[in-house]
Amino acid sequence: MRAAPAPATLTTARADCGSADYAENMAGEQSHFGGVRLHVVSGKGGTGKTTVASALALALAGGGRKVLLVEVEARQGLARVFDTGPLPYDEVKIASAPAKGEVFALAIDPEAALLDYLDMFYNLGRAGSALKKMGAVDFATTVAPGLRDVLLTGKTCEAVRRVTGGKSTYDAVVMDAPPTGRITQFLNVNSEVAGLARVGPIKNQADSVMRVIRSAHTAVHLVTLLEEMPVQETIDGVLDLRDASLPVGGVIVNQTQPPELPEQALSRARIGKLTHSGVTAGLIAAGIDPNMAKKAAPGLTLEAQRHAERVELQKQERSRLSTLALPTAELPYLSDGVDLGGLYELAAGLKDQGFA
Numbered sequence: 580m581r582a583a584p585a586p587a588t589l590t591t592a593r594a595d596c597g598s599a600d601y602a603e604n605m606a607g608e609q610s611h612f613g614g615v616r617l618h619v620v621s622g623k624g625g626t627g628k629t630t631v632a633s634a635l636a637l638a639l640a641g642g643g644r645k646v647l648l649v650e651v652e653a654r655q656g657l658a659r660v661f662d663t664g665p666l667p668y669d670e671v672k673i674a675s676a677p678a679k680g681e682v683f684a685l686a687i688d689p690e691a692a693l694l695d696y697l698d699m700f701y702n703l704g705r706a707g708s709a710l711k712k713m714g715a716v717d718f719a720t721t722v723a724p725g726l727r728d729v730l731l732t733g734k735t736c737e738a739v740r741r742v743t744g745g746k747s748t749y750d751a752v753v754m755d756a757p758p759t760g761r762i763t764q765f766l767n768v769n770s771e772v773a774g775l776a777r778v779g780p781i782k783n784q785a786d787s788v789m790r791v792i793r794s795a796h797t798a799v800h801l802v803t804l805l806e807e808m809p810v811q812e813t814i815d816g817v818l819d820l821r822d823a824s825l826p827v828g829g830v831i832v833n834q835t836q837p838p839e840l841p842e843q844a845l846s847r848a849r850i851g852k853l854t855h856s857g858v859t860a861g862l863i864a865a866g867i868d869p870n871m872a873k874k875a876a877p878g879l880t881l882e883a884q885r886h887a888e889r890v891e892l893q894k895q896e897r898s899r900l901s902t903l904a905l906p907t908a909e910l911p912y913l914s915d916g917v918d919l920g921g922l923y924e925l926a927a928g929l930k931d932q933g934f935a
């Protein structure tokens with residue numbers, strides 16, 4: 580069942596990240612990211628950003644915490660993962676976690692965020708809807724693509740800082756963020772705005788967004804697979820983020836599969852030392868009909884060799900990732916697909932490995 584949280588308004592965003600309330604550690608004691616309130620989840624396209632962001636939100640909500648999961652790419656990926664209808668531009672409860680923990684989701688609509696923004700600075704009131712009707716908002720966000728990012732990051736940081744009844748509205752905010760190739764520019768867009776608008780409310784707003792993003796309360800995590808391209812993109816992404824002084828969090832290696840064979844068999848398979856006759860004998864010993872065993876042996880031998888090569892490549896990719904010296908978690912490949920049960924399983928994996 581869905582329930583809307585305290586109404587969201589930009590004007591409630593007045594707490595500072597350094598307040599005692601912020602210092603309340605909303606993650607588990609063993610977490611690498613105890614003081615983090617904004618978790619940004621990026622990674623190469625298709626590696627599992629939306630899935631991992633959702634699992635991380637569930638993990639952080641354990642122990643009765645309230646977490647907001649934010650989508651910025653307007654693709655309704657969260658609705659797909661949680662198997663619900665399209666999300667409105669509103670904060671709606673999307674899942675529960677142990678001890679009355681709650682995950683809310685928000686699909687940020689840049690157009691609605693722009694109206695919020697204009698309202699905040701210029702008190703537009705109903706004039707805002709007139710602008711919308713005229714298509715002015717659509718026009719503005721199309722002409723200035725950077726403006727979209729300003730709005731998306733601005734709205735997210737507003738949720739991070741929002742206070743209800745004297746305490747943070749959300750214990751943590753998790754962003755299903757743009758892919759690695761765009762993440763640095765996306766997170767840095769407000770520093771450009773702050774440079775352009777030298778004084779005034781827009782500069783103040785841009786500065787305050789950058790203060791949240793650059794602070795120790797933010798962590799940018801990168802999701803990868805144990806494959807050459809995503810690993811390279813992760814390594815390059817970490818360097819870019821570090822160059823831009825953005826806070827790198829951890830690496831989440833998604834969709835890992837354990838080796839199917841013991842180490843000794845793997846090394847024999849890799850160097851082509853598994854013979855058809857050896858495999859046939861093994862199959863017969865396991866109770867397979869001798870004729871069937873003979874037929875299956877060549878295919879299985881080849882399969883074993885390919886598997887051994889894959890395991891070896893994964894080992895190399897793991898070792899390349901380890902050079903980053905970042906907290907790293909591995910999540911299993913769920914062969915039945917990612918349903919809600921699967922998300923809770925991934926959430927437990929993230930918690931066990933210190934991400935929540």
Ligand SMILES: Nc1ncnc2c1ncn2[C@@H]1O[C@H](COP(=O)(O)OP(=O)(O)OP(=O)(O)O)[C@@H](O)[C@H]1O
Nearest residue numbers: 624625626627628629630631834911912913916917
């Ligand atoms: N651990 C997993 N086990 C099995 N399938 C997974 C796992 N993680 C993700 N998937 C599947 O991989 C696909 C891509 O995942 P997801 O949509 O989360 O990636 P993404 O990085 O957000 O993609 P995009 O770049 O398109 O936004 C989905 O079909 C998802 O269900």
Ligand SMILES: [Mg+2]
Nearest residue numbers: 628629630656
């Ligand atoms: Mg996605």
